[in-house]
Amino acid sequence: MGRFFALGFILLPLLEIAMFILVGQAIGVLPTLALVILGVLVGSLVLRQQGLGIINRMRSNVSAGTLPGQAIFDAMTIGFAGILLILPGFISDIVALLLLVPAVRHWLYKSLSSRITVVETTTTWRQQGDGSDPRIGRPETIDLGDDNWRRDP
Known part of the structure; x- marks a missing residue:
């Protein structure tokens, strides 16, 4: 699995550069730069x-x-x-636009959630038994009174 991530980190920038070249040849340099800047603006608006x-x-x-x-x-x-x-690149923009479609997000959620088990927990703590700590009274336990300790900052 780690090899796929390493391969992706190497191939994705190369594919993005190739897409920049292809789009630049098709529509020109300034429109290509305008599309990249538009992607950054749209990305920041979407995040907000x-x-x-x-x-x-x-x-x-x-x-x-x-x-x-x-x-x-x-x-x-x-x-x-x-x-x-926000990241410059046309492939990443295509993936981002797909992730913004609610139907795609719903499909991804359903396909991933079928493999995950959600466990609910509570934030309460309950003590069972009589409440006495079995560690108290042992020779290795140091039991301090309220006036025998201090908390250093």
């Missing part, structure tokens, strides 16, 4: 607009008591799409 909307949706899911799994996944994919749009 969609990110705030997803945060509000996650907040409403939590207040309703439901797990915000889909909202968290949407937030991650939209954030990743925004970062891909």
Whole structure:
């Protein structure tokens, strides 16, 4: 698996450079640069607009008591799409635009969530038994009173 990531890190910039050359030859240098700058602007707007909307949706899911799994996944994919749009390159922009389509995100969520088990946990702590600690009273335990210790900053 690590080899695929290493190969991807080598091939993706080469493919992006090849796409820059092809697009530059087809439409010219200035329109190509304008498209790259437009991608950066759209990416920053997407991160701002969609990110705030997803945060509000996650907040409403939590207040309703439901797990915000889909909202968290949407937030991650939209954030990743925004970062891909900010990075210069046409292949990354195509992938980012695909991630911004809600149907694609829903399909990705369904295909990935079928392989993941979500376990709910609680944030409460309960002590069982009589509450006494079996470690107290042993010779290796040092039991300090309230006035025998201090907390250093």
